[in-house]
Amino acid sequence: MTKEKTIVTRDNFVVLVREMHKLCKNGSRSLGNVLIKAWEYEEIKDYNKAIEVCEDFLSSCKSKFYCDIARGYIRKYSEKL
Numbered sequence: 001m002t003k004e005k006t007i008v009t010r011d012n013f014v015v016l017v018r019e020m021h022k023l024c025k026n027g028s029r030s031l032g033n034v035l036i037k038a039w040e041y042e043e044i045k046d047y048n049k050a051i052e053v054c055e056d057f058l059s060s061c062k063s064k065f066y067c068d069i070a071r072g073y074i075r076k077y078s079e080k081l
Contacts, residue, residue, distance in 0.1 A: 023063075031057065031066045038073060047077040 008016060034057040041050035054070045054077070061067050 027061070027063050027066045030061065031069060034070065035073065038077070042077065042080075045080075047080045050077045 006012075006016065034053055038050040038053045041047070041053065051074050054074045057070050058067055058074075061070070
C-alpha cells in the first residue's frame with residue numbers, strides 16, 4: 001500500500017492544519033479513553049482484560065503513533081502476568 005504524499009501550498013495549508021488538528025484530537029481522546037479503561041482493570045489486577053482493551057484499540061486505530069503507545073502498555077501489562 002503506497003501512501004499518497006500531500007504537497008502543502010498556500011491554498012491548502014489552513015485546511016490541512018485543521019484536518020491534522022482534528023485527527024490528533026480524536027486520536028488522543030480515543031487513546032485516553034482506552035488507557036482509562038485499561039487502568040481500571042490494572043487497579044483490580046486484571047491484566048488480561050487491560051491487554052484486551054488495548055488490543056481492541058489496535059484493531060481500529062490507523063495511527064502508528066497511537067498504536068505504538070498502546071503496544072507499550074500491552075508490554076507493561078504482559079510483564080505483570
